[in-house]
Amino acid sequence: MIVHDAAIMPALDVPEWARASHFTDIESPGVEYAFLRACRGESTPFTPVWLMRQAGRYLPEYRRIRERLSFLDLCRDSQTAAEVTVGTVRKLGVDAAIIFADILLPLLPMGLGLEFAKGEGPHVERPIRGIADVERLPNVSVAETLAFVGETIALTKAELRGVAPVIGFAGAPFTVASYAIEGGSSRNFTETKKLMYREPRVWHGLMAYITELTSAYLRMQIEAGADAVQLFDSWVGCLSPGDYVDYVLPYTQQVIASLRSSVPVIYFGTMTAGLLDVIRMTGADVVGVDWRIDLDEARDRLGENVAIQGNFDPVKLFAEPAEIRKGAREILARMEGRPGHIFNLGHGVLPGTPVDGVLALIDAVHAYDRR
Amino acid sequence: MIVHDAAIMPALDVPEWARASHFTDIESPGVEYAFLRACRGESTPFTPVWLMRQAGRYLPEYRRIRERLSFLDLCRDSQTAAEVTVGTVRKLGVDAAIIFADILLPLLPMGLGLEFAKGEGPHVERPIRGIADVERLPNVSVAETLAFVGETIALTKAELRGVAPVIGFAGAPFTVASYAIEGGSSRNFTETKKLMYREPRVWHGLMAYITELTSAYLRMQIEAGADAVQLFDSWVGCLSPGDYVDYVLPYTQQVIASLRSSVPVIYFGTMTAGLLDVIRMTGADVVGVDWRIDLDEARDRLGENVAIQGNFDPVKLFAEPAEIRKGAREILARMEGRPGHIFNLGHGVLPGTPVDGVLALIDAVHAYDRR
Numbered sequence: 001m002i003v004h005d006a007a008i009m010p011a012l013d014v015p016e017w018a019r020a021s022h023f024t025d026i027e028s029p030g031v032e033y034a035f036l037r038a039c040r041g042e043s044t045p046f047t048p049v050w051l052m053r054q055a056g057r058y059l060p061e062y063r064r065i066r067e068r069l070s071f072l073d074l075c076r077d078s079q080t081a082a083e084v085t086v087g088t089v090r091k092l093g094v095d096a097a098i099i100f101a102d103i104l105l106p107l108l109p110m111g112l113g114l115e116f117a118k119g120e121g122p123h124v125e126r127p128i129r130g131i132a133d134v135e136r137l138p139n140v141s142v143a144e145t146l147a148f149v150g151e152t153i154a155l156t157k158a159e160l161r162g163v164a165p166v167i168g169f170a171g172a173p174f175t176v177a178s179y180a181i182e183g184g185s186s187r188n189f190t191e192t193k194k195l196m197y198r199e200p201r202v203w204h205g206l207m208a209y210i211t212e213l214t215s216a217y218l219r220m221q222i223e224a225g226a227d228a229v230q231l232f233d234s235w236v237g238c239l240s241p242g243d244y245v246d247y248v249l250p251y252t253q254q255v256i257a258s259l260r261s262s263v264p265v266i267y268f269g270t271m272t273a274g275l276l277d278v279i280r281m282t283g284a285d286v287v288g289v290d291w292r293i294d295l296d297e298a299r300d301r302l303g304e305n306v307a308i309q310g311n312f313d314p315v316k317l318f319a320e321p322a323e324i325r326k327g328a329r330e331i332l333a334r335m336e337g338r339p340g341h342i343f344n345l346g347h348g349v350l351p352g353t354p355v356d357g358v359l360a361l362i363d364a365v366h367a368y369d370r371r
Numbered sequence: 372m373i374v375h376d377a378a379i380m381p382a383l384d385v386p387e388w389a390r391a392s393h394f395t396d397i398e399s400p401g402v403e404y405a406f407l408r409a410c411r412g413e414s415t416p417f418t419p420v421w422l423m424r425q426a427g428r429y430l431p432e433y434r435r436i437r438e439r440l441s442f443l444d445l446c447r448d449s450q451t452a453a454e455v456t457v458g459t460v461r462k463l464g465v466d467a468a469i470i471f472a473d474i475l476l477p478l479l480p481m482g483l484g485l486e487f488a489k490g491e492g493p494h495v496e497r498p499i500r501g502i503a504d505v506e507r508l509p510n511v512s513v514a515e516t517l518a519f520v521g522e523t524i525a526l527t528k529a530e531l532r533g534v535a536p537v538i539g540f541a542g543a544p545f546t547v548a549s550y551a552i553e554g555g556s557s558r559n560f561t562e563t564k565k566l567m568y569r570e571p572r573v574w575h576g577l578m579a580y581i582t583e584l585t586s587a588y589l590r591m592q593i594e595a596g597a598d599a600v601q602l603f604d605s606w607v608g609c610l611s612p613g614d615y616v617d618y619v620l621p622y623t624q625q626v627i628a629s630l631r632s633s634v635p636v637i638y639f640g641t642m643t644a645g646l647l648d649v650i651r652m653t654g655a656d657v658v659g660v661d662w663r664i665d666l667d668e669a670r671d672r673l674g675e676n677v678a679i680q681g682n683f684d685p686v687k688l689f690a691e692p693a694e695i696r697k698g699a700r701e702i703l704a705r706m707e708g709r710p711g712h713i714f715n716l717g718h719g720v721l722p723g724t725p726v727d728g729v730l731a732l733i734d735a736v737h738a739y740d741r742r
Contacts, residue, residue: 188721190686197690237642240662240684242701271608273645274664291611293645313611315561319568330613350559 033165035096039228039264039286041307041340046369047332048095049362050167052268053348055088055100058355062088071116075101078148082155089164092362096228096342097156097164099221101149103171103232104179106213109145111138112180127183129191134205142213143220150224157225168226170217172233172267173210173251180206189238196247203247211251215258222262230266230288231255234347237271237290241278249281256283266309270347276301290346291316296334299341307340312361314345317353321360328364404536406467410599410635410657412678412711417740418703419466420733421538423639424719426459426471429726433459442487446472449519453526460535463733467599467713468527468535470592472520474542474603475550477584480516482509483551498554500562505576513584514591521595528596539597541588543604543638544581544622551577560609567618574618582622586629593633601637601659602626605718608642608661612649620652627654637680641718647672661717662687667705670712678711683732685716688724692731699735 035048055062062084065074074080081100089097104122107114113125128134143150149168157166171179178192179185186192196203218229236248256265268288272279279287280302287306289298291313299308316327328343335341343365349358406419426433433455436445445451452471460468475493478485484496499505514521520539528537542550549563550556557563567574589600607619627636639659643650650658651673658677660669662684670679687698699714706712714736720729 188686190689190721190723193684193686194689197687197694237663240682241665242698243684271642271644271663273642274668275644277668292608292642294612297645297648311611313564313614315559315564316568318561318565323568327613350561352561 033095033227035165035342036227036264038340038342039266039307041304043339047335047341047343047365049343049365050094050096050098051092051345051349051358051361052098054092054094054098054358055084056349057351058349058353058358059088059091060355061091071102075105076148078151078155081148081152082159085152085156085166086159089160092358093366094362095164096167097160098167098169098230099149099152099156099226101152101169103169103234104176105146105149106142106170106176106210106217107180109138109140109142110180110213121185122179124179124183127191128177128180128202128206129195130199131202131205134202134209137206137209140213142217146217146220149217150220153221153224153226157227165227166225167228167230167266168218168221168224169230169232170214170221172231172236172269173207173214173255174236174239174248175233176210176214177203177206178235180210186235189235193238193243196243207247207251211254215255218255218259222259226263228264228266229259230268231284233267233269236269237275239275241275244275244278249278252282261285264307266342268309273298280306286340286342288344292346294334295331295341296338299335299338304338304340307342308335309342309344311346312344314347314350314353317345317349317357317361319357321356324357324360325364328361329368332365332368404466404598406536406713407598407635409711409713410637410678412675414710418706418712418714418736420714420736421465421467421469422463422716422720422729422732423469425463425465425469425729426455427720428722429720429724429729430459430462431726432462442473446476447519449522449526452519452523453530456523456527456537457530460531463729464737465733466535467538468531469538469540469601470520470523470527470597472523472540474540474605475547476517476520477513477541477547477581477588478551480509480511480513481551481584492556493550495550495554498562499548499551499573499577500566502570502573502576505573505580508577508580511584513588517588517591520588521591524592524595524597528598536598537596538599538601538637539589539592539595540601540603541585541592543602543607543640544578544585544626545607545610545619546604547581547585548574548577549606551581557606560606564609564614567614578618578622582625586626589626589630593630597634599635599637600630601639602655604638604640607640608646610646612646615646615649620649623653632656635678637713639680644669651677657711657713659715663717665705666702666712667709670706670709675709675711678713679706680713680715682717683715685718685721685724688716688720688728688732690728692727695728695731696735699732700739703736703739 034044037044038048084100085097115123117123181192264285266286266288267282267284270290273293286309287302288309289311291311295311405415408415409419455471456468486494488494552563552566635656637657637659638653638655641661644664657680658673659680660682662682666682
C-alpha cells in the first residue's frame with residue numbers, strides 16, 4: 001500500500017464537484033467507473049477524461065523526481081512510479097490512472113540496447129536490420145523481466161481503489177517494431193518500410209516475436225490488476241490502409257484476441273483519419289484518435305460498436321483557458337447524446353505545457369454535463 | 372531557348388511507348404495535354420503522372436550540379452534551373468514539368484534570413500514571434516525580387532512546348548507561415564499554434580501578408596507561362612478541421628480566388644484524410660493527397676467536381692520493381708473509370724530513392740491503360 005507522499009506530489013485544488021465526479025461510482029454501489037462504462041459504450045453521468053502522458057515532464061513535481069532518478073530507473077522503481085501515477089490522478093482529478101511506464105519497455109528484454117538519452121528520446125543501440133538480428137532475439141519471459149510494471153499496477157490499484165480505474169499499456173507491434181528497426185524516432189520510417197517491402201521474412205519474423213511478447217506483457221498487467229489496457233500504435237499513421245492490412249493488422253488482431261476480452265482494450269494511433277475502416281477490424285473496444293478528424297466523423301466511420309477516445313490537440317493546451325474551454329466544449333458537443341466517448345488529447349501532453357491549461361481542460365470536460 | 376545539355380542531364384532510355392504518350396497531345400491537333408485535361412476532370416487516354424521533387428537529390432545528374440551550385444544559387448540561376456527541370460522530364464518521361472524552385476522562396480524578400488544549410492533543410496534566422504516582427508515586414512514586389520522564377524518558367528516552357536505542360540508553385544500561406552514562425556521544420560508546430568491561439572492579431576497579420584505575397588507570386592508565374600500552379604500546404608495536416616476553418620481556410624481561398632481560374636490550381640497537403648471536407652471549400656481544381664487514405668475514398672469525400680492527385684507512398688519506391696508496379700496498379704484500379712486522376716506520390720521523392728524504382732513506377736502507370 002502506498003502512503004501518498006504529499007511533499008512529492010501534492011494533492012491540488014481540484015474543484016469539489018470535479019473530485020466528487022470520481023466518487024460517483026463507488027458511492028453508488030453496483031455502479032462502475034464512468035471510464036469503464038464508456039469503454040463499453042454504455043451511458044455515463046459525465047464524460048470521463050484522462051490524458052496521455054498526464055504524469056509527464058510538464059509537471060514540476062515530476063521534474064523534481066527526475067532530478068534524482070533517470071527515466072528507466074523511475075520505471076523500474078515501482079513504489080515511486082506508483083506514487084507518480086497516483087499523485088497525478090489526485091492532482092488533476094482525472095477519471096483514470098495510466099501507469100507510469102514507457103511503450104518501449106519490451107525492447108529491454110529483447111537485448112537491443114535501449115537507452116533514454118536525456119532530452120533526446122529513445123535510442124536503440126543495435127537496431128534490427130536483417131534476418132540474423134531477428135534469429136538472435138532471446139526467448140524471454142516478459143512477465144519476469146518486466147515484473148516491476150505489474151508491481152506498479154498492483155501498488156497503484158491498491159491506492160486508487162474506489163477512486164479511479166488503472167490503465168495498463170504497451171506499444172503496439174508496429175510502433176515497437178519501428179523503433180527496433182529505425183533505432184529511434186523517425187520522420188519517414190524509411191528503414192521500417194524497406195524491411196517491410198523488401199524483407200518480408202525479417203518483417204514477419206520480427207512482428208510475430210513482438211506480438212508474442214506484447215501479448216504476454218499485457219496479460220501480466222491484467223493479472224496484476226489493470227482495469228483496461230491501451231495499445232499505443234503512435235506512428236501507425238505513416239502507413240497506407242493497404243499496407244496496414246498486409247503488414248500490421250494480423251498482429252494487432254492477434255494481441256487483442258490473446259487478451260480474450262478480459263478487460264477493455266483501447267487502440268490508439270495518430271494520423272489515422274484514413275485508416276479507421278481498417279482499424280475497426282482490430283477488435284479493439286475503444287479507438288483513440290488524434291485531432292486531425294472531427295470526432296463525430298471518426299465515430300461514424302468506426303461504427304457504434306466501438307467506443308472512441310480523443311481528440312483535443314495537445315498544443316491547444318498552450319492557449320488561454322477560455323480558448324481551451326471552448327475547444328473542449330466543441331468536441332463534447334459533437335458527441336452529445338452518443339455514449340462511448342472518453343475525453344483525451346489526440347497525443348500525449350507536451351513538455352512545457354502550462355499546468356493551468358491542463359486543469360482548465362479537465363474542468364471544462366467535467367463542467368459540461370453540469371451545465 | 373535552352374539547348375538541352377545531354378552531358379548534364381542525359382535523356383534516358385524511356386520505353387518508346389512512354390515517350391509517345393507525351394506527344395499524344397500535340398500529334399493530334401486540338402487535343403490538350405493529358406495532365407491539363409485531368410486537372411479539369413476530363414477523360415484522358417492514359418493517367419498522367421508526375422512526381423513531386425522529381426528533380427531532386429535522388430538523381431545523380433542533379434547531385435553533380437549541386438556540387439558546383441548551392442541550392443539557392445541553383446534556384447536563382449534560371450538557365451540551369453530550367454535545364455534541371457527539362458532534363459528530368461526527358462529522363463523520366465513524366466507528363467508534366469514542375470519548375471525547379473522551393474516553396475520557401477517568398478521568405479527571401481520578407482527579409483527573415485532564409486538559409487538552406489547543407490543537409491539540414493531550411494533555416495530562418497529571424498523567425499516571426501510578435502507583432503513588431505509582422506509590422507517590420509517590407510512592402511516588396513515579389514514579381515521583381517523573384518523574377519528569376521518567372522524566367523525559369525519561360526525558359527522551360529519554350530523548351531518543353533508540345534512535350535509537357537509546366538507547373539509553377541508556391542508554399543501555401545499556412546505552411547510558409549509555419550516556417551517563418553518555427554524558424555525551420557517542426558514536429559509539433561508548437562510556436563505556430565501558440566501564435567495562432569494566443570496572438571490572433573499577429574497570426575492574421577502574418578497570414579494576410581503572406582497571402583498577398585503568394586497571390587502576386589503565383590500571378591507572376593502564370594504570366595510567365597505556367598500551365599497550372601500547385602499550392603504546397605505540406606504541413607497543414609497538423610491542424611484540426613476546426614482550426615483549419617478558423618485560421619487557414621480564408622487565406623487559402625483568397626490565394627486561389629486571386630488567380631481567377633486562369634489556370635488549374637492544385638492544392639496539396641499531407642495527413643489531410645480528416646480535412647478533406649474543409650479542403651473542398653478552398654476552391655482548388657485539384658486536391659493532392661498523401662497515401663494515408665485510399666484514393667477512391669478521398670475522391671468520394673471531395674466530390675466529383677474536384678480532380679485528385681496522388682497517392683503513392685514515396686518510401687515504396689525503395690521496394691523491388693515488382694512491388695512498386697503492384698502498388699501503382701492498386702491505386703489505378705481504385706480510380707478505374709473515374710476521370711480526373713493525376714498519378715503522383717503522396718509527398719516528394721526522398722533522397723536515396725533508387726532511380727530504377729522511379730522509372731518502374733512511371734512505366735507501371737503508363738502501361739496500365741495499355742493492358
